[in-house]
Amino acid sequence: MTNAKPALLLLLTVALAVMLLSALxxxxxxxxxxxxxxxxxxxxxxxSLSAFAVGGLLALAGALMQLLLRNPLADPxxxxxxxxxxxxxxxxxxxxxxxxxxxxMQLGALAGALLAxxxxxGLARRALMALTPAMSASPSGVRLILTGVMISAGFGALMxxxxxxxxxxxxxxxxxxxxxxxxxxxLLWPAxxxxxxxxxxxxxxxxxxxxxxxxxxxxxxLGVPVRSLRARVLLVAALATASxxxxxxxxxxxxxxxxxxxxxxxxxxxxxxxxxxVLAGGAALTLADLLARSIVAPVQLxxxxxxxxxxxxxxLWLLARSR
Amino acid sequence: MSQMPSLPLVQTKNLSxxxxxxxxxxxxxxxxxxxxxxxxxxxxxxxxxxxxxxxAGLLPRSGGTLQFTAQSIAQSIDQLDDLQLARLRGLxxxxxxxxxxxxxxxxxxxxxxPYRVGRSWDAEQDIKIAHQALARVGxxxxxxxxxxxxxxxxxxxxxxxxxLAQDPGLMLLDEPTAHQDVAQQLAIMRLACELAQTHALIxxxxxxxxxMRFATHVxxxxxxxxxxxxxxxxxxxxxxxxxxxxxxxLRGGQFIAE
Numbered sequence: 195m196t197n198a199k200p201a202l203l204l205l206l207t208v209a210l211a212v213m214l215l216s217a218l219x220x221x222x223x224x225x226x227x228x229x230x231x232x233x234x235x236x237x238x239x240x241x242s243l244s245a246f247a248v249g250g251l252l253a254l255a256g257a258l259m260q261l262l263l264r265n266p267l268a269d270p271x272x273x274x275x276x277x278x279x280x281x282x283x284x285x286x287x288x289x290x291x292x293x294x295x296x297x298x299m300q301l302g303a304l305a306g307a308l309l310a311x312x313x314x315x316g317l318a319r320r321a322l323m324a325l326t327p328a329m330s331a332s333p334s335g336v337r338l339i340l341t342g343v344m345i346s347a348g349f350g351a352l353m354x355x356x357x358x359x360x361x362x363x364x365x366x367x368x369x370x371x372x373x374x375x376x377x378x379x380x381l382l383w384p385a386x387x388x389x390x391x392x393x394x395x396x397x398x399x400x401x402x403x404x405x406x407x408x409x410x411x412x413x414x415x416l417g418v419p420v421r422s423l424r425a426r427v428l429l430v431a432a433l434a435t436a437s438x439x440x441x442x443x444x445x446x447x448x449x450x451x452x453x454x455x456x457x458x459x460x461x462x463x464x465x466x467x468x469x470x471x472v473l474a475g476g477a478a479l480t481l482a483d484l485l486a487r488s489i490v491a492p493v494q495l496x497x498x499x500x501x502x503x504x505x506x507x508x509x510l511w512l513l514a515r516s517r
Numbered sequence: 518m519s520q521m522p523s524l525p526l527v528q529t530k531n532l533s534x535x536x537x538x539x540x541x542x543x544x545x546x547x548x549x550x551x552x553x554x555x556x557x558x559x560x561x562x563x564x565x566x567x568x569x570x571x572x573a574g575l576l577p578r579s580g581g582t583l584q585f586t587a588q589s590i591a592q593s594i595d596q597l598d599d600l601q602l603a604r605l606r607g608l609x610x611x612x613x614x615x616x617x618x619x620x621x622x623x624x625x626x627x628x629x630x631p632y633r634v635g636r637s638w639d640a641e642q643d644i645k646i647a648h649q650a651l652a653r654v655g656x657x658x659x660x661x662x663x664x665x666x667x668x669x670x671x672x673x674x675x676x677x678x679x680x681l682a683q684d685p686g687l688m689l690l691d692e693p694t695a696h697q698d699v700a701q702q703l704a705i706m707r708l709a710c711e712l713a714q715t716h717a718l719i720x721x722x723x724x725x726x727x728x729m730r731f732a733t734h735v736x737x738x739x740x741x742x743x744x745x746x747x748x749x750x751x752x753x754x755x756x757x758x759x760x761x762x763x764x765x766x767l768r769g770g771q772f773i774a775e
Contacts, residue, residue, distance in 0.1 A: 264616035417603030
């Protein structure tokens, strides 16, 4: 663990550099700010902060889900939280179009994500509490994953139903949201609050999470209260995912690729991996958002398209390298 | 703390173990002291691993009592919390399921968990203990190796080193010599004997002759009865024949199954 501080300092420097670049640059080029610059303070800085918070939340949630499911290829959406959020956002944008135009989709997404989390806890309670039998090697995560996949599928069907019934005028906005779109709306500061709280929790619990990474039975034999720890990990990951999705829609690949890449580069010590994932995820999404709003300016791409276009080849490369 | 001979480290009364509807062990009255090395013998599926899991607190027992001696007081396993139990007993499992890459050093260091409550970073003392444990299983040269790249036998010895680092009074070993070559089987049994000077050891064993050579006591599990005691008293051709369902003869100090 001698390399922890240098690695985290390097990542912090990279993250700050990306933030600076993202705040100063955009579709109209880069410029040095004046103290009372509206574009900087009202538009680019809040947007960069949003992107960083969302990226950090997704990467942290991904790292926790990979640990919980003992599967290095799990992502924050595997348990259906994003499906619930998307359905909630679609329902909100359709059912309360004008009155809450600014908040409707975000609040709907938050409600949907929380509903999906509650459903998961209700349905998968037994799977979550079931410990891997002492003598079998099969992870108890399988039942949890299957429950999540079914919740996703259910919400997917509801979402298609809403999309097919929605009026023409709103379709474009809804589809754009589904692809992931960073909006520095009213949820910016709540999202940062959740980011700080979940990161502090994860860093504090990292030594125990390191034991859990060696398997349920090993952790139980060493005195770790595995059942309650697993429930708390899932709750924190779901909260982080719900917050991220509420701010920016279901942006893919950040939560999958970033923790995986960090694990390959820094090893699997959660004390280093979890904070590093937050910093790297934040930086990655801020950079992706900068690309999304400047490549084909003045047209803005949904940032989810950029993360997918970069994430798919990177992930396939990582997959080919792993055995 | 003075050793009280009247209080065994672990004690069962009328213990029974079930797997689903099937009763594996019933009516087991058993006492294990520090300084004893017990081998549990029996056919496949007779309940050796299940019994170890019950003793470790991983599986619930289906009847009887199970007591550990902690601070010179006999306490039921139900009264002990997770952390107390982690300092009293440890189990080396038959299989290790590794989902992630970890270094051998970190994997052994995890065994110190019961003693590092509330600390985030690793103490020098714990690192030293982990290295000593690795040296005792002959894997100090693999300190920085990745556990997912080790051979089955090496991985099991890393697990044994983790148990040594945990250093519980009662060490449970589920088939410690499985996956090991002949030289390593001897090395592990010798290490077990050495450990039994200061700890209580219970191992499930497949090799009758290794058990006879190294253990101090045996528990032989049969279909609906069991035999226990010192090796010389219990390991007879007659009892083994009843437990394993084939006949044995003793030639040159070795049991040969026929």
